[in-house]
Amino acid sequence: MADLPPEHPDFLWRNPEPKKSYEAVIIGGGGHGLATAYYLAKNHGMTNIAILERGWLAGGNMARNTTIIRSNYLWDESAAMYEKSLKLWEQLPEELDYDFLFSQRGVLNLAHTLQDVRESQRRVNANALNGVDAEWLDPKQVKEVCPIINIGDDLRYPVMGATFQPRAGIAKHDHVAWAFARKCDEMGVDIIQNCEVTGIERIGDKVVGVQTTRGDIATEKVAMCVAGDSSVLADMAGIRLPIQSHPLQALVSELFEPVHPTVVMSNHVHVYVSQAHKGELVMGAGVDSYNGYGQRGGFHVIEEQLAAAVELFPIFARAHVLRTWGGIVDVTLDASPIVSKTEVDGLYANCGWGTGGFKGTPAAGLTFAHTIANDEPHPLNAPYALDRFETGHLIDEHGAAAVAH
């Protein structure tokens, strides 16, 4: 008689039927939705809440990102938000009692022109003033941190130096989602998959519930965490967001022995790459210029990115691309997110994280939960309100977000 198959592992969360009403409903079961639910339950005692996910848990952008975590942003508002996030990342494996392989292997942001050098050094100084760890490295020091990088002067855009944030790193994104989901579930949060929101019900200026493919749910608080589809969802509530959706592509190689010890990013020639724990080289390509919801992008974007990668890392010339994919990113005009109340009472928007949503997951959850629970912003997300587009207090982070968007 054949051996019995191994016992099925315990599930990390229940799959409950949706109730008729909840204190709050979070739309979107990705990293941000899960983190928001976690902090609502943990910090604000709100456990009669549901996360509605139209597909499967963390199967959207959370499953498509390149897992980089850093906080070396230029402006005070951004440094505060992303540094808080990094501090939360540092404590979350223990807090969630789940090892999601957070690896603080550092990030290099390369400079290839004199303007790059000046901008980078300015950012290092700004980081230092904000208590963010950052150093300026010359090409030789860059090579010491990442020996496979080509610092020769025969490149079209030679490496003229780099900023280095040693505390930056990567984490395993699906494990992050599972870690949050398990804790949320333990605290009583209903995680409801295969439940698409088809309408947002209002009475006057107030939210009263959502319509879903699994029935109507009454609630006075609706929180949107659906990067990519934020405009579509906001439209259901009759409001408009200053958001454009674009395809962003990424790719991985086959598995290799450890060759790449850190994270390397370059805005100028547009490469960002790290090596996953399993061994794939994980690379991010650019955003397509046009609006799109198709979760695929132009091949020329990948081609340009690989050409730059091979020039910077000659060793990559022998690597094979295993697969490419696209996610849909929400982009704002100032390349900074929106974590805000809306003009509709009880409707909250978390969107516009562009290409940097993963690293912001814990801080997005923390500040969004505070906003939902208290109906007013946390000090960290107050600058990220929708009204900044009217007051002109933009947080222009095009320089510190790696992808030109």
Added chain:
Amino acid sequence: MLLISCPNCGPRDETEFHYGGQAHVEYPKDPHALSDREWAQFLFYRDNDRGAYAERWSHSLGCRKWFNAVRDTVTYDFIAVYPMGQARPDTHAAAAPQTSSTTESEGAVR
């Protein structure tokens, strides 16, 4: 890569073009009369349709002229290409028979 039909030069690769965002966004007729909220709407708020979307493209590596197009933002199919200044065509009729047999139709590419 998209194959885009420039009204002047014919079908060319996407890399020859520059994207200009939503079409038919009019400059305010009386800018001084606008509130901050209305200015914000003009500067920062654009439609972000899932499906047929009217947008501007410039054939920057060719004739360098701007033109408008209606494109499906899910399938990336071009439904119509038309000159600047012309009203958005009724694409509901054009969108319906969007099959491979329509690729030859004037001004439309896939």
